[in-house]
Amino acid sequence: MENGIQKEEKTAISNSTVIVGSITAKEHLIINGRVKGNIEIKGYNLVVGPKGRLEGEVHAQNVRIRGHMRGEIKANGTVEITKEADFSGNIESKGVSVEKGAFFDASVKLGR
Numbered sequence: 001m002e003n004g005i006q007k008e009e010k011t012a013i014s015n016s017t018v019i020v021g022s023i024t025a026k027e028h029l030i031i032n033g034r035v036k037g038n039i040e041i042k043g044y045n046l047v048v049g050p051k052g053r054l055e056g057e058v059h060a061q062n063v064r065i066r067g068h069m070r071g072e073i074k075a076n077g078t079v080e081i082t083k084e085a086d087f088s089g090n091i092e093s094k095g096v097s098v099e100k101g102a103f104f105d106a107s108v109k110l111g112r
Helices: none
Strands: 012-013 017-019 028-031 034-036 038-043 047-048 053-060 063-065 068-075 078-083 088-091 095-098 103-109
Touching: 012 038, 028 034, 028 038, 028 053, 063 068, 078 088, 088 095, 095 103
Parallel strands: 012 028, 017 034, 028 047, 034 053, 038 053, 047 063, 053 068, 063 078, 068 088, 078 095, 088 103
Antiparallel strands: none
């Protein structure tokens, strides 16, 4: 809390951290390390940083991939694949954006 204002909580997985197993949280998540497992953060956002590595299934509000991911994304909002990203898998979301320069090999299902 700063000046009486509550900031949104978030968890960051650092570059030197490796997690094998599922993650469930009720806050935003930033991955800069390695995760092999499923992530359940419905209603919250996921960012895979430029050095982040993720292999698994993700359920989140919005997802931004800047690093390496193999798996499935189910987002209630949007998915952003940046130019630094290397993504392979399936995406279900309301919108997807892919920057020029990204590696993107995916099946995409867009909903309303």
